[in-house]
Amino acid sequence: xxxxxxxxxxxxxxxxxxxxxxxxxxxxxxxxxxxxxxxxxxxxxxxxxxxxxxxxxxxxxxxxxxxxxxxxxxxxxxxxxxxxxxxxxxxxxxxxxxxxxxxxxxxxxxxxxxxxxxxxxxxxxxxxxxxxxxxxxxxxxx
Amino acid sequence: xxxxxxxxxxxxxxxxxxxxxxxxxxxxxxxxxxxxxxxxxxxxxxxxxxxxxxxxxxxxxxxxxxxxxxxxxxxxxxxxxxxxxxxxxxxxxxxxxxxxxxxxxxxxxxxxxxxxxxxxxxxxxxxxxxxxxxxxxxxxxxxxxxxxxxxxxxxxxxxxxxxxxxxxxx
Numbered sequence: 001x002x003x004x005x006x007x008x009x010x011x012x013x014x015x016x017x018x019x020x021x022x023x024x025x026x027x028x029x030x031x032x033x034x035x036x037x038x039x040x041x042x043x044x045x046x047x048x049x050x051x052x053x054x055x056x057x058x059x060x061x062x063x064x065x066x067x068x069x070x071x072x073x074x075x076x077x078x079x080x081x082x083x084x085x086x087x088x089x090x091x092x093x094x095x096x097x098x099x100x101x102x103x104x105x106x107x108x109x110x111x112x113x114x115x116x117x118x119x120x121x122x123x124x125x126x127x128x129x130x131x132x133x134x135x136x137x138x139x140x141x142x
Numbered sequence: 143x144x145x146x147x148x149x150x151x152x153x154x155x156x157x158x159x160x161x162x163x164x165x166x167x168x169x170x171x172x173x174x175x176x177x178x179x180x181x182x183x184x185x186x187x188x189x190x191x192x193x194x195x196x197x198x199x200x201x202x203x204x205x206x207x208x209x210x211x212x213x214x215x216x217x218x219x220x221x222x223x224x225x226x227x228x229x230x231x232x233x234x235x236x237x238x239x240x241x242x243x244x245x246x247x248x249x250x251x252x253x254x255x256x257x258x259x260x261x262x263x264x265x266x267x268x269x270x271x272x273x274x275x276x277x278x279x280x281x282x283x284x285x286x287x288x289x290x291x292x293x294x295x296x297x298x299x300x301x302x303x304x305x306x307x308x309x310x311x312x
Contacts, residue, residue, distance in 0.1 A: 031174055032204065039205045040270050040294060049205070050181040054174035055167050062166040074151075075159035082159075101270045 009136025019126065020080060022107050023062030027053070037104025041090055042097075059121065065127030073137040081130045084123050091120045114118045150151040201280035206264055206291040208299055211235075214264065220257060222282075224267040224274040225297065233307045235266065235300055243274045250285050259286045266300075 027034040038044065044052065059079060066076040066079035088104070094116040096100060103119035114122075171178070181204070206214075212303075215221070221238040223230050230240040241249040257263075263282060267274040275292045282290045301307060 010204050028170075028173075030178060036294065038204050039207065042207075045207075050178060054178055055170035057171070058166040058170035059163050062162050062169075066162065072158060073163065074155040075206070077163055078155055078159040079163055099270070 004024075007141065008022075008132060008142045012068065012132040012136065013073060016080060016129045017069075018131075019021050020060045020064030021068060022064075024057040024062075026062055026106060027057035028061065031057075031124055034084070034104060037102065040099075040101040040104065041094060042099065043090060043093065056083070063094065067116065067133070074134065077130050077134045077137065079132070084126050088120060088123045091116045095120070098109065172201055203265070203276065203283060203290045203292045205294050208293070208295055210302060211264060211266075211293050211300070212305070214262070217262075219262040219264055222265045222278065223297070224265055224278040225272075229268070229297075231309055233301070234297065236306055236308045238266075238308070241278065243278060246278060246281050250281060252271055253282075254285060258287060262289040262291075263287055264291050264293050266296040269292055269296040269298040272296060 031050070031053050032059060035050045038049040038052050044088065062081065063076040063079040063083075066072045066081075091103065094103075099116070101116070103114045105119055105122070107116065211221075215236065219245050221235050222241050223234045223238045224241060224243055225234075227240060230238075230242070234240070239253075241253065263279075265275040265279045265282070267278075275294070275296065279290045279292050
């Protein structure tokens, strides 16, 4: 790989990894607040909001740590892209239903307010980072 | 890399991704087993954070959804409206009691004199952007109420669902 491609790959990998480590950590530290954020989407039954809030942060953390370490990069990117796709569908449904809620993406419990539109735009950026990392990892393997 | 090799590599990556997710889920289940057990079995409705020495540090109210509020409406559960007196007078959930933010000191005292601490309570205000229900629920928990939950959708969600409202202006 040429040097700028190498830099782009490592930059996107580290950025994506750090982003998901942070997102996973803040949610894992306040599961109840995150459950409230999940409940705000009005998609899942009451108890399932807690199940998602208890498990999702650890999947985000695992994918983030692996990306930062540069281990299992392609599986970690697949996980992140999969989760991100689900988030985008959820945000789209929020916009279509006209709900005015905080996305709960990085600050569970509604401290601050990120609209669904802004969050969707951010998720599109994350998807782009995931694509760059995936292609970079593919070249390195191939 | 040939198409077949790429397909095999993708399948291999997917399998490893699922394995990583599975391991993360197991860790999440192990770390949050106590909370999940309480929520799924409905044993305790408030979230209790316990410190290393075992003493209780903070108790947080858990959310409740519209469907459950409807189910609990006719039971012994007390509904508390945390909005202003004016908003309450214009319309509130049936049988709800007004306890606005700013009047909680006198209001909680009066409540304690009338309502046993074991009574389940649901607090609501003006919807998802309103923090008054959460703040009041924390005060009620601190006052000794053991089963306090917050209906985050609040009055707007109740009204939007076309459910009966008391005290509404014609």
